[in-house]
Amino acid sequence: MIDFISADQATLDGLTRKDTRSGFGQGLLEVGQANDRVVALCADLTGSLKMNAFKDAFPDRFKQAGIAEANMIGVAAGLTIGGMIPFTGTFANFSTGRVYDQIRQSVAYSGKNVKICASHCGLTLGEDGATHQILEDVGMMKMLPHMTVIHTCDYEQTRNATHAVAAHEGPVYFRFGRPKVPVITEADAPFIIGKARRVMSGSDVTLVTNGHLVWNSILAARQLAAEGISVDLLDMHTIKPLDRSALIESVGRTRCVVSAEEHQRNGGLGESIAACLAAHLPTPQRFVAVEDQFGESGTPAQLLEKYGLGPGAIANACKEVIGVKQGLAV
Amino acid sequence: MTDQSLPLSELCTQVRRDIVRMVHGASSGHPGGSLGCTDFLVKLYFEEMHIDPTQWSMDGKGEDLFFLSNGHISPVWYSVLARRGYFDVAELATFRKLDSRLQGHPATEEGLPGIRIASGSLGQGLSVACGAAQAKKLNGEDRWVYSLHGDGELQEGQIWEAALYAAHHGIDNLISFVDWNGQQIDGPVEDVMTLGNLEAKWQAFGWHVLQCDGHDHDALDQAFKAARAAGGQGKPVIVLMRTDMGRGVDFMEGTHHWHGVAPNDSQLADALAQLTTSHADY
Numbered sequence: 001m002i003d004f005i006s007a008d009q010a011t012l013d014g015l016t017r018k019d020t021r022s023g024f025g026q027g028l029l030e031v032g033q034a035n036d037r038v039v040a041l042c043a044d045l046t047g048s049l050k051m052n053a054f055k056d057a058f059p060d061r062f063k064q065a066g067i068a069e070a071n072m073i074g075v076a077a078g079l080t081i082g083g084m085i086p087f088t089g090t091f092a093n094f095s096t097g098r099v100y101d102q103i104r105q106s107v108a109y110s111g112k113n114v115k116i117c118a119s120h121c122g123l124t125l126g127e128d129g130a131t132h133q134i135l136e137d138v139g140m141m142k143m144l145p146h147m148t149v150i151h152t153c154d155y156e157q158t159r160n161a162t163h164a165v166a167a168h169e170g171p172v173y174f175r176f177g178r179p180k181v182p183v184i185t186e187a188d189a190p191f192i193i194g195k196a197r198r199v200m201s202g203s204d205v206t207l208v209t210n211g212h213l214v215w216n217s218i219l220a221a222r223q224l225a226a227e228g229i230s231v232d233l234l235d236m237h238t239i240k241p242l243d244r245s246a247l248i249e250s251v252g253r254t255r256c257v258v259s260a261e262e263h264q265r266n267g268g269l270g271e272s273i274a275a276c277l278a279a280h281l282p283t284p285q286r287f288v289a290v291e292d293q294f295g296e297s298g299t300p301a302q303l304l305e306k307y308g309l310g311p312g313a314i315a316n317a318c319k320e321v322i323g324v325k326q327g328l329a330v
Numbered sequence: 331m332t333d334q335s336l337p338l339s340e341l342c343t344q345v346r347r348d349i350v351r352m353v354h355g356a357s358s359g360h361p362g363g364s365l366g367c368t369d370f371l372v373k374l375y376f377e378e379m380h381i382d383p384t385q386w387s388m389d390g391k392g393e394d395l396f397f398l399s400n401g402h403i404s405p406v407w408y409s410v411l412a413r414r415g416y417f418d419v420a421e422l423a424t425f426r427k428l429d430s431r432l433q434g435h436p437a438t439e440e441g442l443p444g445i446r447i448a449s450g451s452l453g454q455g456l457s458v459a460c461g462a463a464q465a466k467k468l469n470g471e472d473r474w475v476y477s478l479h480g481d482g483e484l485q486e487g488q489i490w491e492a493a494l495y496a497a498h499h500g501i502d503n504l505i506s507f508v509d510w511n512g513q514q515i516d517g518p519v520e521d522v523m524t525l526g527n528l529e530a531k532w533q534a535f536g537w538h539v540l541q542c543d544g545h546d547h548d549a550l551d552q553a554f555k556a557a558r559a560a561g562g563q564g565k566p567v568i569v570l571m572r573t574d575m576g577r578g579v580d581f582m583e584g585t586h587h588w589h590g591v592a593p594n595d596s597q598l599a600d601a602l603a604q605l606t607t608s609h610a611d612y
Contacts, residue, residue, distance in 0.1 A: 071457045071491035078461020
């Protein structure tokens, strides 16, 4: 992995840019090749979810569900009875809110080994607007007993996570996105569910993030480094179960924390962090998240900036919480 | 003595006794639909399904499977499962009580043998049955998947999503039954939300449609045979099964009032007096 603080701009500009959903599509093909119990279902978005390679390679194990997501979730639950490992694919919006009761009863409560794979999450879905930009899905999914919740940051991490999701026994909500973003993880980096990934070490502030905001957090850390502030940056790709020990270890050193996520503040990663720290290590925290609003049409970059999820907003939150920490110390 | 050695009619009476006693014991539950589906479930579990309760597993490989989509009639299912040997009949006394495996609506969380999916929130079981039937095909298993649905439940949109799916994918190892009693909580189905011509609807959705009397054991026997004969030909099969809610207890028959109401002590005595059998209560 490159040193993101010392790397020059040309190095960053030269990073390969790929979409996380393509990482899922490649990962799905690979787990399908490795295990003939892996089956895939899609609700008329096979191209968008990048499931075509799996469909072409394993036509018998690909089930087109049509525009009928509730049924797709139930069919997936049924497929587990008999030992299949079903991966459902549609946009994050239609993967969660539209089918919440189906997931709750037929998957989570029934303890079924269904992998709910959700693309086009958050604001970075872009121009389609708020009808499709779900920002509440992590909250809905993390509230369900038995459910594991994962949100990945780049192509390789998503591809590797697909292998981990397939190997995991139990229901998983697997969230990824639409736009092309820099590939910042290694192709051979193992993905361990529930184990945070340290992106960079620092001592002044703990910054916990995931998904597309990992990249924005790296850019924020570069800005802060130029001002002499060092960031301990954790990629908390698994929101549930939360890696409490990594969080507490870091915050124990920095004594302040910022959470940054492409999701509503209510129900998101920041809330999970706050709940953990309130119980174990009360710590000043700032939340970079969408503040109880719906999104709108725009480009992904425009939307992240407008809704306060850009590198500048993350850097400001870090400086603010460091100020709170210093005030408490006086 | 095993329950399997009893004549079907006596088993049905015993199961009906279990139902009213369980619901009375919990002071809650759904006797009406349970009594109405007793003949079907006893016939299914004691004479129709290829199963081995002593070797029960969640995957059910090599066996026929059954999914109860209208989960509120759990009393009849629990009784039939116990009488068929999935668990001790004494456990029926724990129905709807704290720390029981016999939850108000069927669940897998407590590990009760015979149950493979939670149900109760309506409309989900047909989708699950479709998936389980497809898994059987993927596994190369030549076995049947059965499911049961309330007629009121057919008002759920997901049922019709699943109906499309089953026909499109040619799930012809699936045999679904509708408990066609014409009643739901708020009153007659025709008044609450009419279903129209059910036979034509299912045919239009690409299913092979059969009808039968859900209390005449010979008619049920013929329906099962006809359903399996119609299976394996590219179409899912549905049996529209005419039943009486509350069947076997005169004051519960033919009314939606006893959908989800428990009998009191004197009503229980009245019901049990109508359900006489030589067999043993739990």
